[in-house]
Amino acid sequence: MAGKYDFWVDITSPPQVFFFTPIIKELVKKGYSVYVTVRDRGETVALAKKYLSNFSITGSDSPHSILKISKTVARTLALSLKVPDYDICLCSELPMGVAVSKIKRRRSLIFLDNDLKVYEPGMFQKLEVKVKTLSNYVIVPKVAVKSFGKVVPEEKIIHYDGYKEHISISIFRPDPSELNNIPFSEFVVIRPEALSAMYVREKKSIVPDLIKRFYRENVNVVYLPRKGDFEYLSKSFIKKYDNIFIPDGAVDGLNISYYAKAVLTGSGTMAREASLLGTTAVSFFPSKKLLAVDIDLISKKRLFHSRDVNEIINHVLSNWNKKRLPEFDVCKKIVKNLTEEITNHLDGA
Known part of the structure; x- marks a missing residue:
């Protein structure tokens, strides 16, 4: 699709494929255009091929600290050149999308739930947290608001009931x-x-x-x-x-x-x-x-x-045979409410 996109979604790890797929589907269903980039890390690309119809592969990861940092910087620069024009970036945990959005003067929403990472020592970790706080909004589970509120300005925090994993399993159906x-x-x-x-x-x-x-x-x-x-x-x-x-x-x-x-x-x-x-x-x-x-x-x-x-x-x-009922209905409700929250920030621009 040529021209300007409503949303750019940046996926950087395998769990994010499951997390962003229902959000992307809901956005497309509502008539919004979405551009998706995927980082080559673990099973991320293979899962993206299974669940997403269209995406671009950009950058990779490394288990070694120095290479990890250099690859992160290189990927951020590559994305700033490669990603077409858009209104809002959606990303999770790794704030490469936030950095690119600052370069392009576009808005970004980052999903976080790992409140431990924002308190970790080390220059790179502190820099990562700083970039995360540059996002226009930080979306976190309600139970984590207090923890994130110590490092993220209150006016930037959006919260939702439940966990990030509710969104991941919202479109899942068991297949033996x-x-x-x-x-x-x-x-x-x-x-x-x-x-x-x-x-x-x-x-x-x-x-x-x-x-x-x-x-x-x-x-x-x-x-x-x-x-x-x-x-x-x-x-x-x-x-x-x-x-x-x-x-x-x-x-x-x-x-x-x-x-x-x-x-x-x-x-x-x-x-x-x-x-x-x-x-x-x-x-x-x-x-x-x-x-x-x-x-x-x-x-x-x-x-x-x-x-x-x-x-x-x-x-x-x-607990060998103590299976409980899955929370599928709760998941669907959370995805619907969260997607409405996201689109409100686009439509209210």
């Missing part, structure tokens, strides 16, 4: 055929810690110990690796255990989470998604400080957090 390639009828899902992330200080994974314990308990594991994580889960280790299955290529994380007996992850997204899908959810995020959204889910007994392998195994086994 997606499990045809999985060799187990019953299984748990494990996604490792994001040890290369700058806001993660601990650099030791508990995944090997979890797999060993599940093996002793005769529990099958569908393992969803992060790019380059064989450095702490070697191929020789995997060969020792016949209860591990690693899918080839990208998988539908929502579908596999829905049918799993439990989802265990070293970061928060998959655990929150699993919780809202009614599946037993465990976070072994490597920190005693947790996101406001995770604290809220824990208080509602929808999420279990621990770095103790014995505690985790006991929790999973004691």
Whole structure:
């Protein structure tokens, strides 16, 4: 589509494909034009090909800190030259879209829910937070308003009821055929810690110990690796255990989470998604400080957090057949309300 777009959406990680797809669909349904860019990171491009009809691939990521910074800067400059004219940018967590919008003198709305990142030390982290606050509006879950309000001007904060993951699962419907390639009828899902992330200080994974314990308990594991994580889960280790299955290529994380007996992850997204899908959810995020959204889910007994392998195994086994009803109706309502909020800022220009 030539000419000026109403919205530019910048997608930088696999979970953002699920998050932005329902928003994009709702915007297009309302008659707005949307230009989408995708960063080549992990399964992001593969998932985008599955869920989005049209997008442009720009830039990539690296697990190494120095390269990560240089690639971020390079991608921001490339986007400033490549992205066609638009009215409002929508992005999440990484504020490359905010920076480009400042260069182009366009408006931006950034979605945030990781309130831990805005308090992290380090020059690059502080710079990232500064760029985020340059956005015209910062959209956060209601339960995180107090935390973000310490660094983001109050007049810039827009909040919504629920969690970012409500939006991700709003258009999801279970499809058992997606499990045809999985060799187990019953299984748990494990996604490792994001040890290369700058806001993660601990650099030791508990995944090997979890797999060993599940093996002793005769529990099958569908393992969803992060790019380059064989450095702490070697191929020789995997060969020792016949209860591990690693899918080839990208998988539908929502579908596999829905049918799993439990989802265990070293970061928060998959655990929150699993919780809202009614599946037993465990976070072994490597920190005693947790996101406001995770604290809220824990208080509602929808999420279990621990770095103790014995505690985790006991929790999973004691909740083996305790599937809850998914929150599909709530998700649709949140997407509708949030999209109306977004379009109000365009139409009110």
